[in-house]
Amino acid sequence: MSEASIAFIGLGLIGGSIARGIKRVNPDTKIMAYMRSKSRLLKAREEGIVDVILDGIGEELNECDLIFLCAPVEFNADYLDKIKPFLKPGAIIADVGSTKTDIHEAVIRLGLEHCFIGGHPMAGSEKTGFENSSVHLLENAYYIITPTALSTEDQINRMVDIGNAIGSIPLVLDYKEHDFVVAAISHLPHIVASSLVNLVKDSDNSQELMKRLSAGGFKDITRIASSSPEMWEQICMTNSGNLSLILKRYIDSLNDIVKVLEDKDNQYIHRLFETSRDYRDSFSEKARGLIEPDYTFTVNMADEVGAISTLAVILAAKGISIRNIGINHNREHGEGTLRIAFYDKEAMDNAWKQLERYHYDLIPN
Numbered sequence: 108m109s110e111a112s113i114a115f116i117g118l119g120l121i122g123g124s125i126a127r128g129i130k131r132v133n134p135d136t137k138i139m140a141y142m143r144s145k146s147r148l149l150k151a152r153e154e155g156i157v158d159v160i161l162d163g164i165g166e167e168l169n170e171c172d173l174i175f176l177c178a179p180v181e182f183n184a185d186y187l188d189k190i191k192p193f194l195k196p197g198a199i200i201a202d203v204g205s206t207k208t209d210i211h212e213a214v215i216r217l218g219l220e221h222c223f224i225g226g227h228p229m230a231g232s233e234k235t236g237f238e239n240s241s242v243h244l245l246e247n248a249y250y251i252i253t254p255t256a257l258s259t260e261d262q263i264n265r266m267v268d269i270g271n272a273i274g275s276i277p278l279v280l281d282y283k284e285h286d287f288v289v290a291a292i293s294h295l296p297h298i299v300a301s302s303l304v305n306l307v308k309d310s311d312n313s314q315e316l317m318k319r320l321s322a323g324g325f326k327d328i329t330r331i332a333s334s335s336p337e338m339w340e341q342i343c344m345t346n347s348g349n350l351s352l353i354l355k356r357y358i359d360s361l362n363d364i365v366k367v368l369e370d371k372d373n374q375y376i377h378r379l380f381e382t383s384r385d386y387r388d389s390f391s392e393k394a395r396g397l398i399e400p401d402y403t404f405t406v407n408m409a410d411e412v413g414a415i416s417t418l419a420v421i422l423a424a425k426g427i428s429i430r431n432i433g434i435n436h437n438r439e440h441g442e443g444t445l446r447i448a449f450y451d452k453e454a455m456d457n458a459w460k461q462l463e464r465y466h467y468d469l470i471p472n
Contacts, residue, residue: 109265110172114139114161116186118151119205121228122177126156128273131242139167142178147237168193173269176202176210180341182212187223194222199262201226204290206345207253207282212256216264224266225253228275235335243451246274253282270466290349295357298341298350300332327472330401383413402455405435405443407468415445421465427458441471 114120114130118140129136134155140148140162151157161167164186168174174190176183186270187210190200200223202210207225214223230248250270254263263279271275281289301466303466307325311317341351365374415432423430449455462469 108236108265109268110135110136111169112173112471114141114168114171114174115157116140116164116174116176116190117178117182118157118237120231120235120237120240120244121179123151123156123176123237124202124230124242124244125175125228125269125273127240128245129269132154132272133207137170138262139171140287147226151237152464157162164189164193169195172177172198173265174198174200176200176204177340180209180400181208184210187213187217187219191219194439198222199224199265203228204345205342209284209345210280211253211255211316215221220255222262222471223255224258224262225255225285226266226270227251227253227285229271232389243274247321249286250275252279252471253285285301286346287349287353290346290353294342294346294350295353296336296469297331298343298354299357300329301339302335304329304332315448319437327401342418354393390397402430402449402452403446403472405470405472406445407443407470408445418445418447418462418467421461422458425461427461443468 109210111127113126113136115126118126119142122140126138126140130138135156138156139159139161141150141163142148142159145160148160148442152160159167168190173193173194176186178186185206187200194200198421200219203226205227207227210225211223214220227249228245228248230245245351250273252263252266252270267277267279307317307321364376364379406418408418419429419432428448429449430450431446433446435444435446447458459469
């Protein structure tokens with residue numbers, strides 16, 4: 108990684124995690140940062156992640172080899188015009204937004220194709236802000252790099268080097284292809300999850316029986332409906348064309364299912380579940396995807412006084428932090444009586460090994 112000075116416009120969850128990764132690999136990299144919340148920047152400087160706190164977009168950017176736009180999607184394009192007068196020759200502007208067409212179109216309008224490369228680190232969390240950033244957040248996560256028509260091989264390689272340095276898996280894509288792909292694998296699932304939750308809410312009876320019985324499988328597949336409404340409003344509006352197209356295809360597939368159910372075509376239904384199972388089972392377990400993983404497993408255990416406390420003490424003795432713990436009242440899909448959630452895969456794997464030693468009956472998620 109050759110960048111000696113890097114600026115971050117916005118230093119939240121993703122920007123903060125990138126900055127932490129860069130500082131881990133190359134502590135001598137000078138990192139500048141600007142954002143409206145100065146208290147978070149002061150914390151970042153106290154931790155040794157930020158070297159210079161910027162008061163705004165100005166001449167300090169003249170010395171930067173790379174400028175990351177890490178503000179919310181709808182603000183990143185506005186910063187392009189402000190940064191343009193302060194770019195030094197050879198500098199790259201990069202962004203980390205989850206949709207790419209809007210920012211690339213702004214880059215074309217402003218004549219910045221020669222110095223811009225889009226990016227999308229495919230990781231996240233329901234928690235936001237620099238205080239929740241982590242040097243490990245982007246490890247083994249795909250880092251999509253979207254060059255412009257004028258990007259050079261050297262510029263692309265510089266961004267690939269950044270991705271490799273922070274432990275991500277760089278993948279170079281055309282920005283239009285990127286937006287179509289994420290419409291299917293990320294944006295549509297969020298709409299489906301949210302609409303399914305609302306369907307259940309609107310269909311429930313006065314005793315809220317559906318809500319009461321909605322643990323287990325239903326709660327798992329709709330987990331992402333708890334995401335930030337503001338963030339997903341922005342994402343949907345900046346990728347509305349692709350999302351509309353893929354949503355229409357999904358509606359067509361649902362209408363096909365309605366018809367075969369009415370026709371009682373059991374072979375079609377069998378193929379539906381069979382092909383989806385086989386395709387999903389072929390997904391890689393090594394690379395993290397765009398939707399945050401759920402680091403959980405369940406445990407079968409007797410309902411006895413002190414049982415949960417004993418399990419918690421076993422894990423605490425090994426320094427394993429539990430993110431959440433709760434009883435499964437709906438276990439129709441073979442889950443255990445107790446669901447335990449962890450902050451990361453390492454904690455989950457360590458907990459599994461530790462509880463195995465005590466002969467707990469464990470069921471993977």
